[in-house]
Amino acid sequence: MSLRIAARRLALSARAPNNLPSSQTPVWSAGLGPSVQRRHKWSTNLFKGWGKPRTKDNLAATADPVTGQLDDPKNREQFLERSMYSGVEDNIFQDEIEAPQKDASTEATPGAGEMEQKTKENMAMVVDPDPRSRIRWQRKKVIQMVRRNGRLTKEERIVMSERELLHKSEFMPTSVKKLVxxxxxxxxxxxxxxITQMSWSKKKFAAEVKYYLEEARDLAIAQRGMGLGEANGETFAKPRKIQTKEGKWIEITDPTRMYIAQSWVGRGTWRGKKIxxxxxxxxxxxxxxxxxxxxxxxxxxxxxREYEDSETLKAKKGPWVHLPNRPVYGQRPYYSW
Structure with missing residues (x-):
């Protein structure tokens, strides 16, 4: 049975021998005699110094060497000056900062080309991080161009001659079955x-579809220059009559009029769950x-162009033959009845 709290305090307050070092001063435990105090990683007070008033000595001991002393206006000004006007090893545009500014009426200062070249060399790590791969890719493209003798594929000619715009909306709170x-x-x-169809539609999200159609139309006009045929006078003297993929015949007077070639929906993440x-x-x-x-x-x-390609393909096929002239294999040596 251990001692009471008062007796335990009296035992711990007993004087220790003076011939032992301070790290091995015996502590009188209750009922066991003197024991040697040993240091370990939990003996240090992790919360030492907390709650003390902030003085200059404490700030100097605990402050961050970079940002801890920026409370002082003088230190903050010196830090900004070092950061903004550093040496050449810190700022790649230091040569341009220190170089005298050129005047349009005076001649160019000697060594300007050298400074500009040095700036390009400093920027090479950013604009050209892997020069060997870039050279390999350029060599591969040159070989392809030489083999083709400058000829372009059909897809490349279409991309260069026809304009298009792909526009995707934000995820809307509706299902695929309703929006499709x-x-x-x-x-x-x-x-x-x-846009007219969506204006008079009774569907709830027809207004959202109308908004994204108007946004796509404006982006196509502003970014790609699409749909400006009537403004530039690029119209047909005689309307062209073509047949769409759905089998509907339409007349076209403006070759730059925009139409919706494709429209599809995509499923997004679940917005939530309910029991x-x-x-x-x-x-x-x-x-x-x-x-x-x-x-x-x-x-x-x-x-x-798509209609003309389909008509050309039909003309190349020729007339349909009921019994084509081809060899017959696997004939039976007897009648099938």
Whole structure:
């Protein structure tokens, strides 16, 4: 049985022998006699100094050498001056900062080309981090160009001659089954006609589809210069009549009129879940979906080219023959009846 608290304090307050070092001063434990105090990693007070008033000595001992002394206005000014006006090893544009500014009326200072070359060398690690791979890629492209003798593929000619814009919307709080109906409704229609359809539609998200159609139309005009044929006078003297992929015949007067070549939807992440309570103590989970709408805008010249390609392919096939002239294999040596 251990001593009481008062007796334990009296035993610990007993004087220790003076001939032992301070690290091995015996501590009188209750009922066991003197024991040697040893140091370990938990003997240090981790919370030492907490709660003391902030003085200059404490700040100097605990402050961060970089940002801890920025409370002083003088130290802050010196730190900013060192950071903004550092040497050449810290700032790659130091040569341009220290170089005298050129005047348009005076001649160029000697050594300007050398300074500019040095700046390019300093920037080489950023603009050209892997020069060997770049040279290999350029060599490969030159070999391909020489083998083709400057000829372009059909896909490259289409990309260079026809313009298009791919626009994707944000995820909307609706399902794929509901939004795919609107995507099918506007596919293949001119942009203005699709916007009119969405303006008078009774669907809830028709307004959102109309907003993204208008946004895609404005981006196509501003970024790609699409749909400016009437403004520039690029119209047909006689309307062109073509047949779409759906089998509908249309007349085209402006070859740069924008139409929706493709429109599709994509499933997004679930917006949340809710319990669906059922009978007999059962339940289900209702997940709230999100869906995006993607639109591919093209000009009517692309649709004219596709129609002409399909007609050329039909002409190359020739007339349909009921019994083509080809060898017959696996004939039976007897009648099949």
């Amino acid at each position: 109906m609107l995507a099918r409704q506007i596919a293949g229609k001119p942009v203005d006609e699709a 669906d309570y059922k009978g007999r103590g059962r339940m289900g989970i209702i997940r709230h979906p999100s869906t995006s709408l993607t639109i591919l805008l093209k000009e009517e010249k692309s649709r004219i």
